[in-house]
Amino acid sequence: MHSAFGGFTAVPGIAAAHQPAALSGTAWRRRYQVSLLASDSVLIVGVLLLAVNVLTLHAGIETLTDVLGLGGTMAVGWLTMMSLFRTRDARLVGTGAGEYKKVIRASSATFAAAAVAVVLLDLEHFRGLLVLALPSGTLLLLSSRWLWRQWLVHQSRLGHYLSKVVVVGRPTDVRYVAAQLAKNSGAAYTVVGAVYEGRTNPAALQTGDRVVPVISGLRKIEDFVALTGADAVIVAGHLRKGSSYIRELGWRLEGSSTELVLASALTNVAGPRITMRPVEGLPLMHVELPHFTGGRHVLKRAMDIVLSATALVVLAPLFLVLSVAIRLDSPGPAFFVQERAGKDSAVFRMVKFRSMVTTAEDELELLKEQNEGSGVLFKMRDDPRVTRIGRIIRKYSLDELPQFWNVLRGDMSLVGPRPPLVSEVSGYEEHTHRRLLIKPGLTGLWQVSGRSDLDWEESIRLDLYYVENWSVAGDLIIMWRTFKVMLQPVGAY
Known part of the structure; x- marks a missing residue:
């Protein structure tokens, strides 16, 4: 059973100052x-x-x-x-x-x-x-x-300035949350233990490059928390004992001043749009509807025009150098034009620097059995169709630079979901089509989070999260992270 939990909500009134010997969260x-x-x-x-x-x-x-x-x-x-x-x-x-x-x-x-x-x-x-x-x-x-x-x-x-947490829930949910924390939490949480609901045969849990202890059963959580020195308990998903148990767990943790945190599947997509609105003691989780038009999108388009036009002028000398290098390296044009699906599935012609031989699309059928990509994507780490100069420009994402022209034209945005091939769209599941509700981007969460190293489900999750929760400030941060990824490439091949 696949589980997805993307956000954590602290339960009010349960957290307090922790007083262990070591510096607590x-x-x-x-x-x-x-x-x-x-x-x-x-x-x-x-x-x-x-x-x-x-x-x-x-x-x-x-x-x-x-x-x-x-x-x-x-x-x-x-x-x-x-x-x-x-x-x-x-x-x-x-x-x-x-x-x-x-x-x-x-x-x-x-x-x-x-x-x-x-x-x-x-x-x-x-x-x-x-x-x-x-x-x-x-x-x-x-x-x-x-x-x-x-x-x-x-x-x-270095292991400093981290909140130590114990993750509680069904084994599948616990493993997913622990993996996400190890990969994405930044300077927030480190998992020091896990508690599986029900009677299971617990084994040590691998989280990142560490192995943490696991116990089964929910009766002795507070003892396990004290043993591990945890500052917080994260409840992963829905427990069979229901909300009444979570309330009681909060009371039991008060003695150790441990924070109680709930991981919700809903926040995987709707996190920034969630607000808590208590009504006569009943905490209601309100999810605002995503907006795909309006003033923010006008501002996004204005930013696209200004920055893409500036980039095309500033990068013109580099474009000239790369064009000459590509043509000297292998026969064929410097640019490669391919049809991609844009907003609302509208087809546009995306421009890239050519990084493969001119017969690359004809040779694709012969290589499909060696596909290392996920889902409907085709990827090979050592694709024989890639030219010598192509390997360099793909590694540092220089082959994507001509897409500034597509951004200026309005086919794409600076930040957005990855622009899919038209053939990919035909293989989408129903919910995956939501990534076509806004313009695809020259960069995006997919590019700064691992690119081709991500599996298909994680790539789609990141795209859907961006589509429904994007912001101008978030776009600026992704642009900055893109520069870092270009200098230290991850998953680019």
Whole structure:
């Protein structure tokens, strides 16, 4: 039985400060939050002081007191907004785009309020403060958060700054959640044990490059938690004992101040659109409908046009060099044009640098028995049709660069699902067609998460997750991760 759980929801009122000898998940998160607060304060005060110095050179020294007063007020307001928008929320640190989105929203709210004050009070000399501080301050805050995250990820690889968790549920569900945590949790969780529901013959569980102990039965969970030193218990999927047992488990864990976390299959696709709305003590999980049109898509298209046009101009010399190299390496044109399925299954002609011999499509039938791809995809690590220069440009994804032209034309977007072959679409299951609800992308979650090393189900899961939950901030993060993947290729062949 296949199980898929993509998100975790902490149960309110159960978590508390943990006091083991080693630094617990709660303790390190608090220390990390204090560090974030300190760096945010230094950056905000610093950028406003710099803006004040620039302004006084032009506005005259007599305005210095007023400018300093407004700058100080803005610093306090900015830091307050950073707290109100929960930019240092312990559930966000180290993973996902949520942290960056909250920083952007807090900064935007700060300067919206400041702009209203400047207009209403007719503070002519202070408009420059907004113009100077808004973009530079927000960029510095985002850069700081990224640097902190890199440090946190590095620490997690050394086994530091991790919340130790025990995963509870049916064996299939436990193994899936443990595997996802080992692969995707970043600086969040490390599995230290597992509890299988029911009477089974437990064996040690392999999670990443570690082996953790397993027990069966739900009666002694709190003892097992104490033995492993876990900070949290993750309930994977639905337990046969039902919700009443989960409530009782929360009560039993209160004595050890251990956090209780629920892994839901629903959040695998709908995570960012889920909100909890309690009604008279009844916690309702509300899932917002995805939107495939509207203002955000207009902004996405505007970003596509500006960035793709800029890329085509900047990369023109590289295009020339690669075109010459490809033609000298093997007979045939420098570019390869292929029909792909776009939004709503509309067929378009996608442009790539040619990385194979010109007879590649004719030779495909002879190689199908050696297919190493998954699902309807054909992939071979040592495909004999790939040319010498082709192996280089495929490894570093340089063969994809001409797709900036498709983005400019509107056939594709900078970020989106992988553009499928028309023949692939005919083999899709019903739900897989949802990946065609938006334009395919030059890059996407599939490319930055392993590419050809992913199995078919995982590739589709990532595409569907993106289709229903994309955001502008998320797109920017994927673009940044794409640069890293190009420099350190994974699954590119």
